[in-house]
Amino acid sequence: MTLVTDVRLRRVLDSRGNPTVEADVRTESGGFGRAKAPSGASTGEYEAIELPVGEAIANARELAIPRLVGEVYAGNQRDIDAALRGADGTDDFSQIGANSAVAISMAAAKAAADVLGAPLFQHLGGTFRGDTFPTPLGNVVGGGEHAADATHIQEFLAAPVGAPSVEEAVFANAAVHAAVGDVLDERGLACGKGDEGAWAPSIEDEQAFDIVSEATEIVEDDVGFEIGIGLDIAGAELYDAEEGVYRYGETVRETDEQLAYIAELVDEHDLVYVEDPIDEDDFEGYAELTARVGTETLVCGDDLFVTNVDRLERGIEMGAANSILIKPNQIGTLSDTVDAVERARRNGYDPVISHRSGETEDTTIAHLAVATDAPFIKTGAVGGERTAKLNELIRIEHNA
Ligand SMILES: C=C(OP(=O)(O)O)C(=O)O
Ligand SMILES: [Mg+2]
Missing domain, CATH: 3.20.20.120 (Enolase-like C-terminal domain)
Known part of the structure; x- marks a missing residue:
């Protein structure tokens, strides 16, 4: 089962030495996924909002994690992402931060792939992917x-x-x-x-x-x-x-x-x-x-x-x-x-x-x-x- 049982967030380093969000997602049958948010310097004006890491983590803990744990299945990416959008309530993730959102979203996908015992690309793209490369x-x-x-x-x-x-x-x-x-x-x-x-x-x-x-x-x-x-x-x-x-x-x-x-x-x-x-x-x-x-x-x-x-x-x-x-x-x-x-x-x-x-x-x-x-x-x-x-x-x- 890919029911989400635990989501943990922490501050880790990025390549510039700045803090960024790392998310761990665990599922009922022992699936585990971990992902980190990247960060732009020449950011576009219309991008989703990256919040200061402390704020992003605190807000996601308060607003998003209760909508995920025991509520949604990591294998259903659209439900995971709808829960993140619902928790945030804005168009640009300015409540929980796009940095918390993307880390959780990607970690959930990895947890679902882990349950399947499949590589992430196969969980996301299906069994016929993996023969052509960018x-x-x-x-x-x-x-x-x-x-x-x-x-x-x-x-x-x-x-x-x-x-x-x-x-x-x-x-x-x-x-x-x-x-x-x-x-x-x-x-x-x-x-x-x-x-x-x-x-x-x-x-x-x-x-x-x-x-x-x-x-x-x-x-x-x-x-x-x-x-x-x-x-x-x-x-x-x-x-x-x-x-x-x-x-x-x-x-x-x-x-x-x-x-x-x-x-x-x-x-x-x-x-x-x-x-x-x-x-x-x-x-x-x-x-x-x-x-x-x-x-x-x-x-x-x-x-x-x-x-x-x-x-x-x-x-x-x-x-x-x-x-x-x-x-x-x-x-x-x-x-x-x-x-x-x-x-x-x-x-x-x-x-x-x-x-x-x-x-x-x-x-x-x-x-x-x-x-x-x-x-x-x-x-x-x-x-x-x-x-x-x-x-x-x-x-x-x-x-x-
Ligand atoms: C990767 C890029 O830089 P940044 O992450 O700073 O937006 C880019 O502009 O394509
Ligand atoms: Mg560019």
Whole structure:
């Protein structure tokens, strides 16, 4: 039986050294699941609310746990998530915190999988999943909100689209990361890393393109399959709403110049993926850019959609983007997350399952990507909290 018999919450560390919520769920027949909430730095304005950890835990203990223990079955994810929504009573989880909600939601799914004796991806996606794997997008150079005094573009991503297996893709991304380090060294630009483990050199974006291209070519020659380049511009962070312009340090671009700049980058660098190219409120701009480059590349909405079906629906109606970033903690429950993936899929939008810049050793998103047959996962290239997910993908591929 998967009747929930115990839910425990505690404060643990995330990869930035900040506190985050860990949840343990136990069931009547001894099932156990444990999950942790991640945390963003370049968060979208329309995300569900992450409360200070102490408040999130205290409120969830008071409001949510009584609706779960002895009341709902961990095997019925929709009931678990409806209980969390009912306990919270707001649209954005501002009562119990999306951090408590997502940790409990994911821990319940793991407890249910434990009762079944099945891997999490199989509990979530069914028995016919596990034969196809997402291409990992690996962050190799970055700045923006993830590193001080580095590139304006938040993430330069290696995209090993030609890899024959997830294992080879994961190692190719790590090799690109290492090659970028070597090229930086050779050019006298040795530097530290940002929040997601990407190199964070104090250089202009143009130079970063040059370095990442050189590194991907070196690794392509070595591995013998295609490695493309993707970007997360994090446009909302560059947008100056008062002036209505995009600021890259001294360089200022009007919206039409920003759209032209992105289209130019897509052509020049054969970009396979462009996330958040413009501000999160500019659905029209997204539609214009998608009409321009949408057959050549994925135009992905992160802060634009925030894993929210209503915002995605608006995008679908307008032709804004052709891909959606999927972050469970942006919306607060696994049910809402899977609804966003399925709505995207039915409308020809590619879902990209994603980590946050603040992460833990939790591996739920690796299983979610396999369970939903997502074509891409974005979860870094190196660093323990990133390799936790990448290594889990390799284990799933090996039926380990
Ligand atoms: C992973 C990202 O960063 P954060 O978690 O800071 O939003 C992102 O913007 O895609
Ligand atoms: Mg993003």
